[in-house]
Amino acid sequence: MRTKLIAGNWKMHGSLAGNLALLQSVAAGAATLPTLSFTVLIPFPYLPQAQALLANSACSWGAQDVSEAASGAYTGEVSAAMLREFGCQYVIVGHSERRQRHGESDARVAAKALAAIEGGLTPIVCVGETLAEREAGQTLAVVGRQLDAVIQGLGVQRLPHAVLAYEPIWAIGTGRSASAQQAQEVHAALRQRVSQSDLVVAAGIQILYGGSVKPSNALELMGLPDIDGALVGGASLNADDFLDIGRAAARA
Numbered sequence: 001m002r003t004k005l006i007a008g009n010w011k012m013h014g015s016l017a018g019n020l021a022l023l024q025s026v027a028a029g030a031a032t033l034p035t036l037s038f039t040v041l042i043p044f045p046y047l048p049q050a051q052a053l054l055a056n057s058a059c060s061w062g063a064q065d066v067s068e069a070a071s072g073a074y075t076g077e078v079s080a081a082m083l084r085e086f087g088c089q090y091v092i093v094g095h096s097e098r099r100q101r102h103g104e105s106d107a108r109v110a111a112k113a114l115a116a117i118e119g120g121l122t123p124i125v126c127v128g129e130t131l132a133e134r135e136a137g138q139t140l141a142v143v144g145r146q147l148d149a150v151i152q153g154l155g156v157q158r159l160p161h162a163v164l165a166y167e168p169i170w171a172i173g174t175g176r177s178a179s180a181q182q183a184q185e186v187h188a189a190l191r192q193r194v195s196q197s198d199l200v201v202a203a204g205i206q207i208l209y210g211g212s213v214k215p216s217n218a219l220e221l222m223g224l225p226d227i228d229g230a231l232v233g234g235a236s237l238n239a240d241d242f243l244d245i246g247r248a249a250a251r252a
């Protein structure tokens with residue numbers, strides 16, 4: 001039985017004052033849901049605040065990107081070792097907003113996932129198709145290509161140290177989530193693809209769904225056989241909504 005992970009992707013939101021109540025509420029709520037794992041993926045400057053507030057709580061914390069390099073002349077980048085110093089457990093890699101806005105290739109995403117694992121972090125590796133790709137019937141080919149790069153870059157033996165997230169780009173921030181059938185189909189296909197390399201790894205790997213997850217659709221999505229949690233954007237900025245998604249996942 002795979003533990004469900006409820007991960008909040010704050011994106012570029014937050015403030016020192018505003019985070020205080022949000023983090024405290026999430027930590028308190030997470031403590032009431034011991035069958036789940038909770039994490040918040042927050043902007044870099046707030047990592048010390050999260051470390052101070054969430055240490056020894058039921059909610060871990062992490063970042064939204066990591067450099068594939070360990071150190072050096074990489075202006076603006078942050079290494080896995082730096083994130084570990086602030087107690088990060090998880091880091092998102094390959095979010096579509098970074099693939100699209102920063103031109104991150106499949107190979108670069110895989111390199112970041114490898115750097116994260118070697119630095120002691122668990123990468124949450126995002127894959128997902130555009131609306132045009134879905135309408136052209138290319139969804140499974142696109143996410144398969146993105147996943148293959150990760151399997152190749154990490155080697156299947158390191159894959160248990162990663163989490164996958166299926167995030168259809170057309171569902172992110174749009175209020176329109178994938179239907180249960182669409183999500184389950186892709187999640188099953190991703191697991192099947194991993195099983196071509198290793199059956200045991202495929203059975204154990206967590207595959208999160210992301211894209212307009214909210215309290216009203218969480219129960220249905222989290223009840224699907226190949227969905228092992230949620231990567232939640234907008235709804236993670238409201239403690240009640242984020243925790244309600246967790247409550248739905250615990251019931252599902």
Ligand code: PGA
Nearest residue numbers: 172173211212232233234
């Ligand atoms: P959303 O974002 O929940 O606001 O759609 C999800 C994500 O981008 O991770």
